[in-house]
Amino acid sequence: MIRTWELLGETQPIVLKMLKNSLKKDRLAHAYLFEGMKGTGKKEGSILFAKSILCENLMDGYIPCNSCNNCKRIANGNHPDVHLLEPDGLSIKKHQIQSLQEEFSKTGVESKRKIYILAHADKMTTNAANSLLKFLEEPNALTVAMLLTEQIQQILPTILSRCQIISFTPLAPNKMAEQLIANGMKKSDAPKIAQLTNNYEEALLLSSDEWFVQAQKIVVKLYQTLRGNPLDTLIYLQREWFIHFKEKDQYDRGLDLLLLLYKDLLYIQLGKYEQIVHINEKELLETNALKFSNHLLTEKITAIFEAKRKLQSNMNPQLLMEQLVLKLQEGFSVV
CATH class of the missing domain: 1.20.272.10 (Zinc Finger, Delta Prime; domain 3)
Structure with missing residues (x-):
């Protein structure tokens, strides 16, 4: 749903302000934790943020061009310096974090910075979480981590303390309805469905x-x-x-x-x-x-x-x- 900073500003204005300031002032944190309900745009926001960090032709200090090699490769999920880590089965395991650490010990292939996005960070095993903690305790200035979670209470306090927490709030029903109508949903259906779910993708599935x-x-x-x-x-x-x-x-x-x-x-x-x-x-x-x-x-x-x-x-x-x-x-x- 969130593919541009303009859309992010409409749906998550506070998130936009925080990330925009980090980019324009060149004060990127070593680790961010994007937390919020399912469907609030955390994963899309992390991809967008990664583009802005690595874009070769950044506009206005924070807007990715979406046409340079880095932007295109991130959008296609095949940039060598951007790694998306998701649960292996029901959980994120220690060996996945260790493989990530080994990868990040190497020099960036196509850019100075290296980025990793950890989806469903709350599903890490205890060993994986401890392994990640060691990674966070020895930050590399050129590495940016983004942890995504719907269950912030499941994240170790020691990990939380090392992340800048960015909260994604549910989309207001009227805003959700407007977006659904803009994407072709019937005006008679959109307000009702927007009351039933905060998840944009689920809303589209319900309508059909x-x-x-x-x-x-x-x-x-x-x-x-x-x-x-x-x-x-x-x-x-x-x-x-x-x-x-x-x-x-x-x-x-x-x-x-x-x-x-x-x-x-x-x-x-x-x-x-x-x-x-x-x-x-x-x-x-x-x-x-x-x-x-x-x-x-x-x-x-x-x-x-x-x-x-x-x-x-x-x-x-x-x-x-x-x-x-x-x-x-x-x-x-x-x-």
Whole structure:
């Protein structure tokens, strides 16, 4: 997602400011730790930073040209002085760190500096982490390390103390929606999907996932049946919901979609129409919003959150849904 400094500035302005200052003042740290949730652009940011460090025609002191030999080779993943290290199986092992140390004891092949990017740094074995620590304790002025992690709490404090920590924050839903629409996603889908994930790549996958497309329709139809006879709603669960939603994570996704519907009702009551994500169901929701007191609507939202909690506690999913829909039907005609 993040391939230029301009995009980085839009999604991670604080990260841009910190890295830009390091480059323009020529005060590169020996080691950086990029931390943040999945999908926040840490790996893309590290590649971009590597380009800026090695670019032969740097513009404005920090912007890579993307056309010189170094930029092209980094983009293609075959620059001899830029090494990306990822877990071997489930973890990063000691021999991987030792191989990296041996490589970095050599002179740069095509540039003065050598860069290594350690993806999923939290997955290092204890021996690998200790080996890396020795590497960090004896810094080479021409070596730059970038450690990437989604679990900063799993990194040894002694390693953290030797890194400049750069935090990548989740993309705000409205910004995510704007980017998704700019990349061709339907305006009716983008706001909803942006509420479900902070991961740009996952968002794109969701939009083209047939299971997810069908799940949205089933959730809306379930919501509509809640206005009728409780027996009809339970029958709908048997005929549609239980057939489509089978795994625990699928139930959780369905509850998230249901939650978004009730949040939209609340936004309508509060006059925050710009925050509604079910654009195609706007008229239906506007009509229904008048049938709930604010207190009752809050209770229903709380009931969905409670159902999500029970799901994670391994309550029987079918029993959970049957109890939830009966709770959601209570007081539907109250104004």
